[in-house]
Amino acid sequence: MHLRLLRYFTTLAREGHFARAADACGITQPTLSAGIAALEEQFGRRLVARDRRYIGLTPEGQAMLPWAQQIVAVFDGMAHAMEAMAGPIRGEFRLGVIPAALPAVGHVARALLDLHPELSLSVRSMTSREIERGLGGFELDAGLTYLDHEPPADMLTAALYAEHYIFLARADGGFAGRTNIGWAEAARADLCLLHQGMQNRRILDARIAERGLALHPRATADSYVTLLAMVQAGGFATIMPDSYLALLPGLDWARVLPFDDATPASRIGLIVPNRSPIGPLAGAALAIARKVKLPPGFDV
Numbered sequence: 001m002h003l004r005l006l007r008y009f010t011t012l013a014r015e016g017h018f019a020r021a022a023d024a025c026g027i028t029q030p031t032l033s034a035g036i037a038a039l040e041e042q043f044g045r046r047l048v049a050r051d052r053r054y055i056g057l058t059p060e061g062q063a064m065l066p067w068a069q070q071i072v073a074v075f076d077g078m079a080h081a082m083e084a085m086a087g088p089i090r091g092e093f094r095l096g097v098i099p100a101a102l103p104a105v106g107h108v109a110r111a112l113l114d115l116h117p118e119l120s121l122s123v124r125s126m127t128s129r130e131i132e133r134g135l136g137g138f139e140l141d142a143g144l145t146y147l148d149h150e151p152p153a154d155m156l157t158a159a160l161y162a163e164h165y166i167f168l169a170r171a172d173g174g175f176a177g178r179t180n181i182g183w184a185e186a187a188r189a190d191l192c193l194l195h196q197g198m199q200n201r202r203i204l205d206a207r208i209a210e211r212g213l214a215l216h217p218r219a220t221a222d223s224y225v226t227l228l229a230m231v232q233a234g235g236f237a238t239i240m241p242d243s244y245l246a247l248l249p250g251l252d253w254a255r256v257l258p259f260d261d262a263t264p265a266s267r268i269g270l271i272v273p274n275r276s277p278i279g280p281l282a283g284a285a286l287a288i289a290r291k292v293k294l295p296p297g298f299d300v
Contacts, residue, residue, distance in 0.1 A: 008035040073138035096131035101144040158289035161298035162265035169237035195220040
């Protein structure tokens with residue numbers, strides 16, 4: 001059995017599309033299809049359901065997938081370990097980041113690439129649950145996510161900073177002269193928020209419920225860029241992490257208000273799977289996260 005066939009198989013399972021999988025593998029679609037067929041012939045089982053297009057994995061394919069992912073990951077880990085002995089770490093570092101942590105990712109990325117200049121970095125904006133699945137399935141090398149709420153199981157962690165909530169509205173939205181805001185008043189505003197599939201929103205809902213309140217947003221989204229655009233257009237306000245303030249200097253259209261009854265801070269940090277031996281990429285990320293200095297605006 002050739003390792004490349006397992007790569008074809010795991011990539012197809014990840015991409016869910018023959019053409020995208022072939023492109024990710026750097027081969028043609030007929031080559032990918034022939035490789036999957038050869039793998040199926042070796043095992044004597046149909047692994048992929050298809051009818052001119054990818055439908056999904058068969059039960060046999062689903063049973064095989066975690067083993068195939070582990071075999072590919074072990075081989076890659078061996079290769080990285082040997083490369084690290086001979087010189088600088090090379091390859092692609094795959095980092096999953098929750099939207100709330102995106103303001104910090106540039107500082108972590110810069111520190112990582114400065115120390116390991118032969119690495120390239122692929123950053124993916126993902127939910128916390130997607131990050132956990134990606135790490136478990138060997139599709140990510142590390143993640144930036146919440147450490148204390150719905151903590152991912154069996155992970156090594158390095159705390160980076162703690163976030164607090166702020167209220168953001170248009171400067172002409174009726175909050176002129178205000179220096180803070182209460183939770184009850186914020187809950188009554190025409191809010192746009194992250195949807196409940198995002199962990200930040202689930203934490204926010206829990207904090208609100210502790211105060212006997214509930215949030216009923218007029219609109220939801222999966223990114224803060226979208227929320228900011230909706231607030232800027234008028235008619236909406238939002239609640240978001242204070243870490244985004246570092247990316248929003250000089251916005252004359254915005255009014256930012258802290259809450260007069262601040263909720264407990266939520267720690268955000270880097271996570272990697274607790275595996276032995278730990279791979280060079282995961283080890284490098286942990287070492288960076290444990291010593292990187294974030295600029296003012298990121299509470300520790």
